[in-house]
Amino acid sequence: xxxVTQLDSQVPVFEEAPVELRCNYxxxxxVYLFWYVQYPNQGLQLLLKYLSGSTLVKGINGFEAEFxxxxxxxxxxxxxxxxxxxxxxxxxxxxxxxxDMRFGAGTRLTVKP
Amino acid sequence: xxxxxxxxxxxxxxxxxxxxxxCRSLDFQATTMFWYRQFPKKSLMLMATSNExxxxxYEQGVExxxxxxxxxxxxxxxxTVTSAHPEDSSFYICSASLxxxxxEQYFGPGTRLTVT
Numbered sequence: 570x571x572x573v574t575q576l577d578s579q580v581p582v583f584e585e586a587p588v589e590l591r592c593n594y595x596x597x598x599x600v601y602l603f604w605y606v607q608y609p610n611q612g613l614q615l616l617l618k619y620l621s622g623s624t625l626v627k628g629i630n631g632f633e634a635e636f637x638x639x640x641x642x643x644x645x646x647x648x649x650x651x652x653x654x655x656x657x658x659x660x661x662x663x664x665x666x667x668x669d670m671r672f673g674a675g676t677r678l679t680v681k682p
Numbered sequence: 683x684x685x686x687x688x689x690x691x692x693x694x695x696x697x698x699x700x701x702x703x704x705c706r707s708l709d710f711q712a713t714t715m716f717w718y719r720q721f722p723k724k725s726l727m728l729m730a731t732s733n734e735x736x737x738x739x740y741e742q743g744v745e746x747x748x749x750x751x752x753x754x755x756x757x758x759x760x761x762t763v764t765s766a767h768p769e770d771s772s773f774y775i776c777s778a779s780l781x782x783x784x785x786e787q788y789f790g791p792g793t794r795l796t797v798t
Binding site for chain 2: 601605610611612613614618620659663665669670671672673674675677
């Protein structure tokens with residue numbers, strides 16, 4: 570089975586600063602990787618996903634992530650954050666052979682003015 | 683496309699009663715639906731996976747007699763919390779997948795259950 574570790578439970582950052590949310594995964598099979606955002610009392614919204622091909626994936630709201638197979642990482646980045654980016658971010662991994670998706674513990678991004 | 687709805691969005695019930703949460707795929711047929719539970723400031727915990735017309739597969743530690751899941755059609759799955767207790771209070775999120783092997787899950791907006 571696959572698993573995900575999000576290394577930071579909370580990331581405070583000032584508005585317009587860059588941010589990186591770290592994610593490492595573990596799996597014995599090939600995987601798909603995802604980042605989701607969750608605003609308070611809402612479901613999950615897909616930010617981006619890596620399926621194959623280019624290791625740099627661009628998503629919505631100016632976010633991007635880079636798949637690094639050797640380091641088993643899929644860190645999320647944004648060059649300049651906004652107050653509205655304040656939310657919980659979840660990294661997830663899914664086996665390529667079924668739809669068993671596992672989530673990391675989440676990273677709370679707080680953007681301060 | 684690929685919209686999933688949940689109803690109700692919030693529910694408060696008394697201890698000992700049962701409550702049903704509906705998950706619907708609005709614009710596609712979902713062969714597989716998933717039910718997750720999210721504790722405050724915690725990640726999503728997969729409770730069970732249900733395929734249309736089949737019995738749900740529960741994750742280890744999840745009581746199938748307490749959390750009844752029905753997936754009677756390709757657009758509707760229900761989660762019934764039976765004899766609810768305050769410790770069942772949580773945020774329940776469903777997701778839907780087009781096929782049993784599809785990597786893409788489409789998430790509902792969640793249901794906040796409070797048991798008093």
